[in-house]
Amino acid sequence: MNIENFLKEKITSAIQVIFDFEPENNMLQFQQTRKEFEGDITFVVFPIVRYTQKSPEDTARMIGEYLVTDEGIIEKFNVVKGFLNLTITISWWINNLKEAFKNERYGLKEATEDSELVMIEYSSPNTNKPLHLGHIRNNLLGFSLAEILKGNGKRVVKTNIVNDRGIHICKSMYAWQQWGEGRTPESTGIKGDHLVGDFYVMFDKQYKKEIAELVAKGFSEQEAENCALSILAVRELLRKWEAGHKGTVELWKMMNGWVYDGFNVTYRNLGVDFDKIYYESETYLSGKEEVLRGLKEGIFYQKDDSSIWADLTSEGLDHKLLLRSDGTSVYMTQDIGTAKMRFNDYPIDKMVYVVGNEQNYHFQVLAILLDMLGYDWGRELYHFSYGMVELPTGKMKSREGTVVDADDLIAEMIEVARKMGEELGKLEGLSEEEAERTYKIIALGALKYFILKVDPRKNMTFDPKESIDFNGNTGPFIQYTHARIRSVLRKAIDANINISADFNGIKTVEEKERELLKTISLFPETVEEAAMEYSPAVLANYCYELTKHFNQFYHEHSILNEPDLDKRNFRLVLSDVVSEILRNGMGMLGIELPERM
RNA sequence: GCCCUGAUAGCUCAAUUGGAUAGAGCAACGGCCUUCUAAGCCGUAGGUUAUGGGUUCGAGUCCCGUUCAGGGUACCA
Secondary structure, eight states: OOHHHHHHHHHHHHHHHHHOOOOOGGGOEEEEOOTTSSOSEEEEOHHHHHHHTSOHHHHHHHHHHHHHHHOTTEEEEEEETTEEEEEEOHHHHHHHHHHHHHOTTTTOBOOOTTSOEEEEEOOOOBTTSOOBHHHHHHHHHHHHHHHHHHHBTOEEEEEEEEBOOSHHHHHHHHHHHHHOTTOOHHHHOOOHHHHHHHHHHHHHHHHHHHHHHHHHTTOOHHHHHHHOHHHHHHHHHHHHHHTTOHHHHHHHHHHHHHHHHHHHHHHHHHTOOOSEEEEHHHHHHHHHHHHHHHHHTTSSEEOTTSOEEEEOGGGTOOEEEEEOTTSOBOHHHHHHHHHHHHHHHSOOSEEEEEEEGGGHHHHHHHHHHHHHTTOTTGGGOEEEEEOOEEETTEEOOTTTTOOOBHHHHHHHHHHHHHHHHHHHTTTTTSOHHHHHHHHHHHHHHHHHHHHHTSOTTSOEEOOTTTTOOSSSSSHHHHHHHHHHHHHHHHHHHHTTOOOOSOOTTOOOOOHHHHHHHHHHHTHHHHHHHHHHTTOHHHHHHHHHHHHHHHHHHHHHOOSTTOSSHHHHHHHHHHHHHHHHHHHHHHHHTTOOOOSOO
16 A cells, blocks of 8 residues: 555545645645654645645645544644645554565566566677676666566566677677687687677777878878778678678677677676577668668658668758668668567567667667658657766776776676675685675675666766775665574574564554654555666665665664564564565665675 | 757765755764674764756746756768
């Protein structure tokens, strides 16, 4: 039960009886009562005063008096200016706690066969270099979003579109042919994606060198970029690939295979996965077909150089290239093809693209183009646009070697977690294997929480040295609190204490307990809000609030040593519900909670 | 040039979408381990919400101007 909705009904009828008019839903505004005032929830009367013909104070007081006499929900009230502070009866809070206790999936909704089907595309890597910090944000957001939507009763298909073809992978292939000497991940012990990335860097160096030489000989920069020997060789490779040349295709397959093996390790470490993977090498032709169909039907037009374009001026945008003059496809072409294939493969109700905000324009155009091509779902595409991850020194630039590699970062985090854990002397009773597993959970918890707690739409700063902390508003803080709760519950079971929701004698609770009861009651709407806003951050910040409140409660009140059995039971149930919510909430963020730490 | 974002404590982030005296953590300083886990708790200090105007009972939030930063802008993805 949601207290807000419940009160909305009550207040609507109160207003009808007292002031003889029916308020619209958006006039009924609630907020948490601020700490300095007495009460649990506050009704803001300003929006309705113009209809009540009374002062804000009188309006609030009259509604308050009505609510108190009505039923046993509101215990008392007070009025400050236009704010009606309501104190909910303790029995309502206790009932809510009992409901949460008996329902393991409190606050979550179950999907049924006819629930909305949402496809979420995320990750979407290129196969020429390893994943970096920017990809980590993408992967964590995409995965978490999928889990949040599941928690809201949607059916979800997680998908990944791998950009496995094009000029970028040919650069690595060329470098490998030139200087690879047959090296493989096995022969070198280097993770496949990193090995291929190394060749990409090698190419780039060579290319730059050639350009510099040409410029020194008097060529313009642009000319140099286009006629350097290495780039010509790479273009030749791409042509051979598109023509299906056997050796080229085999090399391409082999090197991409290395990359996928590497990516899979990173994905596994991050704890993300996919239900369906698409490859651009398999979708780009379908995109070409669509563009050609559009041309035939007069939706698009062709220039003299035979390139194909869409005229978007009626939408207030420019003209958009869809096929190059040499007939090869561009990014947009591929996305059209991929979208079409997906809607053929699944009965998708909603398509979500988790892609950085630098591509806002791209997705605006994609939606319009699909609409022009006659797909009624085109306009419904949702671009979940997130901000970039910046370093204290500025943007990550691969050319300047300032990219933070995903694998390195994860390894480093685990190292720090282990060092800290050993210093604190935790986990001493555990086997080495278990301890190692726990350190990994903590390290990833820190990383994931750090990234997910910030508003996805905003750019964020990541300081690899200082930003990742294990104290304060962090993943480990929440994990730690959970571990403590579990420890108490274990001890209760060891002492043969049966945890049951049978504590009817409780008439009053301490302030911190009341605080916790309130926060617990907010979980269902937080889950809903996180899904509506597409924001894991909402959930993360809630988990922190709850954890903080629990710690304060835990510090002031003993649980197992409480002599009053009714009270002890109540506190055990309270603790159990908090740990359950944390597990469900953090679970939707992809963050594991260890039993001990 | 044009278009889109953003700017909140020294740093990293919040602020229930227009509500009460703008909140947390980090860093700094001062307390609390003989008591269910101190990765914790309590306290002190830190703010003209970039800036100037406007809208109204009420603005960090909405509108206009300015400054700064980031992104996009037709054959990169």
